[in-house]
Every structure is written in structure tokens, then in C-alpha cells.
Amino acid sequence: MSTLSIEIPDSVLLASGQSREEFLGEAKFLLAAKLFELGRLSSGKAAELCSMPRAEFILKVGRMGIAVADLDDEELQREFPGG
Numbered sequence: 001m002s003t004l005s006i007e008i009p010d011s012v013l014l015a016s017g018q019s020r021e022e023f024l025g026e027a028k029f030l031l032a033a034k035l036f037e038l039g040r041l042s043s044g045k046a047a048e049l050c051s052m053p054r055a056e057f058i059l060k061v062g063r064m065g066i067a068v069a070d071l072d073d074e075e076l077q078r079e080f081p082g083g
Helices: 010-016 020-037 043-049 054-063 073-079
Strands: none
Touching: 010 020, 020 043, 020 054, 043 054
16 A cells, blocks of 8 residues: 655644544545546545445545546437437
8 A cells, every 4th residue: 555645734724624534534535536537546446545435436426516427429328218
């Protein structure tokens, strides 16, 4: 396992209104979500990065407006015939 260190000024933690653990958890989720959105990580690997079940990760990024499926027109027609 690799470790990434980021210095976070105390003033940023205070401004966020979160504990250190809450801030780090959210930061890990947002990093995973962005890497998933960019296609750099699968939903499974992104969920693993932020220590979250895959289904929960998919629901959470979906609520953020991040597309969880990238279907072309042909795939959409197969999935949703008559639509």
C-alpha cells in the first residue's frame, strides 16, 4: 500500500467545520470520485480507494451528478428499447 501525504493547515480544517477524520474521509471520496469521473479508476477501485462498498460509491457519485454509466446510442437502445 502506498501513502500520500498532504499538509492541511489548521485554518482550513477550522473553516471546513469538520474533524480531521471527517475532512480526510471526504477528501479521499472526492479524489476517488474525480478519478472515476475522468475514467482513470473503475467504480470498484474508486470505492476501494475511499473504503466504501461499490454500490454506496455509485449511488453517492450519482447524486453528485457524475455519470455512472457511459453508454453509446446503440447500447442505450439495447438497454431501453422503445425509449
